[in-house]
Amino acid sequence: xxxxxxxxGGLVQAGGSLRxxxxxxxxxxxxxxxxxxxxxxxKGREFVAGITWGDTYYTTSVKxxxxxxxxxxxxxxxxxxxxxxxxDTAVYYCAAKSAGLIVTTTRSSYDYWGQGTQxxxxx
Numbered sequence: 001x002x003x004x005x006x007x008x009g010g011l012v013q014a015g016g017s018l019r020x021x022x023x024x025x026x027x028x029x030x031x032x033x034x035x036x037x038x039x040x041x042x043k044g045r046e047f048v049a050g051i052t053w054g055d056t057y058y059t060t061s062v063k064x065x066x067x068x069x070x071x072x073x074x075x076x077x078x079x080x081x082x083x084x085x086x087x088d089t090a091v092y093y094c095a096a097k098s099a100g101l102i103v104t105t106t107r108s109s110y111d112y113w114g115q116g117t118q119x120x121x122x123x
Contacts, residue, residue, distance in 0.1 A: 002026035009117030022094030038090035050103030091116040
């Protein structure tokens with residue numbers, strides 16, 4: 001059974017930092033694209049960052065503030081978030097593809113999802 005489990009969310013003041021983790025189990029995603037999405041109340045789930053074997057991708061609003069990385073030995077993908085803003089408040093989801101090598105930004109192109117972790121940034 002494939003599982004993606006996020007952790008690391010919480011409440012932080014604007015300007016602060018958090019690091020999210022996504023631990024995978026049940027299969028190997030070493031060479032598969034993985035991504036982080038987020039969803040705030042009343043909005044759709046949006047792409048935040050993605051990572052392939054050697055490349056990273058970010059949505060414009062988080063470039064320079066967020067960093068996605070992966071440790072294949074630990075079956076874990078991370079999202080380091082710095083200079084957090086109130087508009088970053090959302091539930092953050094980890095996602096993985098079962099095939100392919102390219103990061104995409106559409107929710108439907110990912111096959112596995114975690115349960116989400118809440119990030120709240122106070123002003």
